[in-house]
Amino acid sequence: MATRYKYTGATEMQDRTRKERRFDETEHDLPSFSPFSSSLVSIDKAYDLLSYLGKNNPFPRSITEGDTLWLLDNTAYRNEQTGRWEAEFVSAAFSQHSSCAVVDAVKAVAGKIDLDENDPSYPTLEGRIWPFLQDIRPGTQVKALHRGSTPLKLGPGGRNGISSDVKGLPPSKGGELAPTYAEVPEGTNGVLEMKTFYAEPEGWGVISDIDDTIKVTQTSDPIGILRTTFLEKPEPIAGMPELYQFIQSLVKEKSPWFYLSASPYNLYPFLRDFRQQNYPHGTIILRDASWMSLPGLLTTLTLGTEDYKVGRMEKIHSWLPRRKMICIGDSTQSDPEAYGEMYRAYPGWVKVILIRKVEDIAALGISAKNEPERFEKAFEGVPREIWHVFTEPTECNKFIQDAVSSPVGRHHSTMSAPKRQKSSKDVPYELIYWPSIPGRGEHIRLALEEAGATYTDTAQMENGIDQVNAQIDSENVGDDFNPPPFAPPILRHGDLLISQTPNILLYLGPRLGLVPSDDDEEHPDALYKVNGLVLTALDGLSNEVHDCHHPIASGLYYDDQKDEAKRKAKDFVDNRLPKFLGYFERVLQGKASGEGPWLYGGQLTYADLGICLDGTKFAFRKAISAAEKSGKYAHVFKLYSAVQERPRIKEYLASQRRQDYSMGIYRYYEELDFGPEGRD
Numbered sequence: 001m002a003t004r005y006k007y008t009g010a011t012e013m014q015d016r017t018r019k020e021r022r023f024d025e026t027e028h029d030l031p032s033f034s035p036f037s038s039s040l041v042s043i044d045k046a047y048d049l050l051s052y053l054g055k056n057n058p059f060p061r062s063i064t065e066g067d068t069l070w071l072l073d074n075t076a077y078r079n080e081q082t083g084r085w086e087a088e089f090v091s092a093a094f095s096q097h098s099s100c101a102v103v104d105a106v107k108a109v110a111g112k113i114d115l116d117e118n119d120p121s122y123p124t125l126e127g128r129i130w131p132f133l134q135d136i137r138p139g140t141q142v143k144a145l146h147r148g149s150t151p152l153k154l155g156p157g158g159r160n161g162i163s164s165d166v167k168g169l170p171p172s173k174g175g176e177l178a179p180t181y182a183e184v185p186e187g188t189n190g191v192l193e194m195k196t197f198y199a200e201p202e203g204w205g206v207i208s209d210i211d212d213t214i215k216v217t218q219t220s221d222p223i224g225i226l227r228t229t230f231l232e233k234p235e236p237i238a239g240m241p242e243l244y245q246f247i248q249s250l251v252k253e254k255s256p257w258f259y260l261s262a263s264p265y266n267l268y269p270f271l272r273d274f275r276q277q278n279y280p281h282g283t284i285i286l287r288d289a290s291w292m293s294l295p296g297l298l299t300t301l302t303l304g305t306e307d308y309k310v311g312r313m314e315k316i317h318s319w320l321p322r323r324k325m326i327c328i329g330d331s332t333q334s335d336p337e338a339y340g341e342m343y344r345a346y347p348g349w350v351k352v353i354l355i356r357k358v359e360d361i362a363a364l365g366i367s368a369k370n371e372p373e374r375f376e377k378a379f380e381g382v383p384r385e386i387w388h389v390f391t392e393p394t395e396c397n398k399f400i401q402d403a404v405s406s407p408v409g410r411h412h413s414t415m416s417a418p419k420r421q422k423s424s425k426d427v428p429y430e431l432i433y434w435p436s437i438p439g440r441g442e443h444i445r446l447a448l449e450e451a452g453a454t455y456t457d458t459a460q461m462e463n464g465i466d467q468v469n470a471q472i473d474s475e476n477v478g479d480d481f482n483p484p485p486f487a488p489p490i491l492r493h494g495d496l497l498i499s500q501t502p503n504i505l506l507y508l509g510p511r512l513g514l515v516p517s518d519d520d521e522e523h524p525d526a527l528y529k530v531n532g533l534v535l536t537a538l539d540g541l542s543n544e545v546h547d548c549h550h551p552i553a554s555g556l557y558y559d560d561q562k563d564e565a566k567r568k569a570k571d572f573v574d575n576r577l578p579k580f581l582g583y584f585e586r587v588l589q590g591k592a593s594g595e596g597p598w599l600y601g602g603q604l605t606y607a608d609l610g611i612c613l614d615g616t617k618f619a620f621r622k623a624i625s626a627a628e629k630s631g632k633y634a635h636v637f638k639l640y641s642a643v644q645e646r647p648r649i650k651e652y653l654a655s656q657r658r659q660d661y662s663m664g665i666y667r668y669y670e671e672l673d674f675g676p677e678g679r680d
Helices: 009-020 021-028 042-056 102-112 122-132 222-230 241-253 266-276 294-302 305-319 335-345 372-378 393-406 441-451 464-472 501-512 526-549 558-589 616-621 619-632 634-644 647-655
Strands: 067-071 074-078 085-095 140-146 150-154 162-166 179-180 187-191 193-198 203-208 257-264 283-287 323-330 352-354 386-390 428-431 453-457 490-493 496-499
Touching: 067 140, 067 179, 067 266, 085 140, 085 150, 085 193, 102 222, 122 222, 140 647, 150 193, 162 647, 187 266, 203 241, 203 283, 241 393, 241 428, 257 266, 257 305, 266 335, 294 372, 305 335, 323 335, 335 352, 352 393, 386 393, 393 441, 428 441, 428 464, 441 453, 441 501, 441 634, 441 647, 490 501, 496 501, 501 526, 526 558, 526 616, 558 619, 558 634, 616 619, 634 647
Parallel strands: 067 187, 074 193, 203 257, 203 323, 257 283, 323 352, 352 386, 428 453
Antiparallel strands: 067 085, 074 085, 085 162, 140 150, 140 179, 179 193, 428 490, 490 496
């Protein structure tokens, strides 16, 4: 293995958090129980002693009808030496009964979280706490059947009731999800079916933390941990299910997912149900500690998490060393340090690191966890384009898409590729457009703002107009790769220079995550369908609006064509505007629109941003007001409101970056402001 060095500040921050949040005091007041009761009968004592031998136990115990058994989902891989499939199978065995004082344990936790015994939620606490109190069944062997035909013997387990065995498996196809069933007596309960995901050696993979990355846990607060674990309904972090669906659409369903948590194995069924309801299927890897110990729950979540996670990721690397891994975590624990350490150990393996910056960290732990210096130290030696700290999950869409679609992220072809346009992805987008007017550049700004992309705008720069004029100058003949643009808006991205509003949006849509990906089987060829909607919106709500005040020639003054403008505007209000609004109303009522207020596929796309009616409303106030009041276009105006309420769009519209409409495409002339009954 490569020589490793690690930043140890995570341990210091963990210790400070535990001290400031008084973890020791909370742990002291919670009960622990001996996993091996003195009341054991002779046969159980014998199994207990034999469990010290681990897999060498000559007389393992069998599962009985009075036991609880958990089979944990796993991932199969090809052995690097033999090329054959194998997988680590993990099982855990307990008694369905407890020899400890269950009432005392329940009361202790209830007291800490201020839960009255008569509270309707009290049974939830009792049910959640039970896996921490069941007697452990050490030295147990489990019989199982993989895919209905391959018998497996798992175990015997060790002192903690857990067995871990690497088993050879029959041939299969990558991406397949195969079941294994426990062969147990009637009456045995628990998780009696598991699924094995078959992962080929190459491609992408995802390693994700659980607590405070994808699930609200409050790992920096002992009372918060107890409440979210034993009482509250498990809640996903806002936006993370959507982000994971987006990632899965890029890396495809043949990519393995690993959910790596510092939580103890006691929580496996709880976390498995949570994963099934909210996130892609994947292997959950937990700590084999804290059995029959409530203080142990707090300890495992807050101490030694970096070393534990690095150790588990090294195991994943041994299974799939040629995969390209996306690592996702948060700032409450040691995820930045653990992922940084793994990159330095295996730099060709870790391709993307995403860290969720928990915003309410001041209430949950020390503020230093979110300081830039922490991340710089944690990711020392890791290229800046590899790691990204985010607050809103949508910030990650472009970062992930660029990584997955970059040449480094793809398999290299044995054929020599044709020479292509070089386009750097680690630089901001540059919008080149006229100052003082929103104009057609507004459609591009809305896409960049919605995605949280980093960009510059010549409209906001001193002497920015000089850049516009330089691009459209008659002396400009372009460069080796780019022909000269005819007119703004113009987008520069690295060495790429493109123009024309719909063309720019066609380029940005996939990169900003504003259109379903090519791999989305539910929405095939979505890019072209979305682009068709955009072209229609630009025709009816931009180009034709402009032609109302310049119906004869763009080079003539408005006053030179005022009479013609009145006729054009009247026809637009009476005929063309209703036609376009009616069309989009039909689109929104169609099946392809999907759920929600959006035009296509049940999700926001850059086409929805094209129905931002601000410019048309500015030019034709009476007509738009009447259209909204008529109720004929209720879905269109619902979409318009939904776009305006998008957090980033709302912030942008209220900011100084948003320019006032004046004398650009969208102009207001009172004599052109026709309503359905004329100008009255």
